Amino acid sequence: MTDISWLTARPIAHRGFHDQNKTRWENTLSAFDAAVGRGYAIECDVHLSADGVPVVFHDDTLERLTGRQGSVHEVTAAELAQVTIGGTTDHVPTLAEMLARVRGRVPLVIELKGIQGKDEGLVAAVGRALADYAGEAAIMSFDHWLVRQFAEQAPGIPGGLTAHGRTTSDLEAHFAMLAHPISFVSFGVMDLPNPFVNLVREKLAMPVITWTVRDEWGRKVTSEHADQMTFEGFEA
Template sequence: MTDLSWLTARPVAHRGFHDMNKTRWENTLSAFTAAAERGYAIECDVHLSSDGVPIIIHDDDLKRLTGQDGFVWQRSAAELTALKVGGTSDHLPTLQEALDLVDGRVPMVVELKGIPGRDEGLVARVGKMLKRYKGKAAIMSFDHWLIRDFPKHAPGIPAGLTAYGKDLKLIEAHFSMLAHELSFTSYAAGDLPNPFVSFVREKLKMPVITWTVHDQPAIDLTFKYADQMTFEGFEPDLVKVA
């Protein structure tokens, strides 16, 4: 089994170390710089531009972050990277820009955001970038159709299922994804404990990180039932985390 101790060694900054979009916005080069300077791993979200470039942004539409109308998949990488985030000097970055900036200083956890009919090539392009990358990096997704492509199009890259829920139907769906060479899971902290997380952690010895941790109760759940947290809105090194 691949050693993934680096994935859980340090807290993971959700969309980088931002300040809840006051002056340093989520998923920007400024947020990634701040995380790397503090030694936190970085989680980021990736969509595909109209010309097939992985762009770091959480939402599929542009309004909340850039004030523009329309969707990420409707615009080219050049058009997207020209857009400023939250009225700051930061622009929407490409994944390659973020990798070049971080340069192996801290681990990168890249969440792939699927858009049915608009995401062909996303896994392959991200996989190719991470294969060349010299630092520690992993991929994950909520989207089962993308996860099914991970072994073929991103071989050798640690792969995770992003998940939530406690009800039986969701838990069964999560178990079905274990057929696709998963290396870890990222689970909603508020939905711990549950049979899926207990099984993968105890029986498969698979690392479990949680999302998104904002307060002490979520910290406590994480370190009782999982291995590390994806956090935002505070600095873990300054609070009790276990």
């Protein structure tokens, strides 16, 4: 099994080390620079643009972060490069641009954001972007259909399941994903502890990171029931 101890070695800045979108916005090169400067690992989100380029952006639609109408998958990467975030000078970066900026200085945890019918080729495109990347990087997704593609379309890259919930149906769906070759789990801190995470850590010896820790309670729950936190809103 590939050694991914680096995944839990340091706190993970949620969407980079932003300042709650006051002056340094989420998933921007400025937020990634700030995380690198503090030695934090970085979590970020990736969609496909209209021309099939992985771009770093959380939402399906542009409005909250850019003030512009429309969906990410309707706009080309070149057009997104001209779109500014939150009235700052930061633009929507491509994954390749983000990788060139970080340059392997801290680990990356990349969440693939699926839109069924619009995300064909997303896993393969991210896999190609990471194939020659010299730094430590992992991929993960909430979307089970994407996770099922990880081993074939992004070979050699640690893949994880992003998840939340504590109902029986939630947990059964998560247990079913253990039939696929995942390397770690990212679980919502608000839903810990639970039998799924307990089994993943204790029986499968698989690392678990939490999302999103915003206070001391979340930090405490992470220390008791997981291996590292994805955090925002404070210095870790």
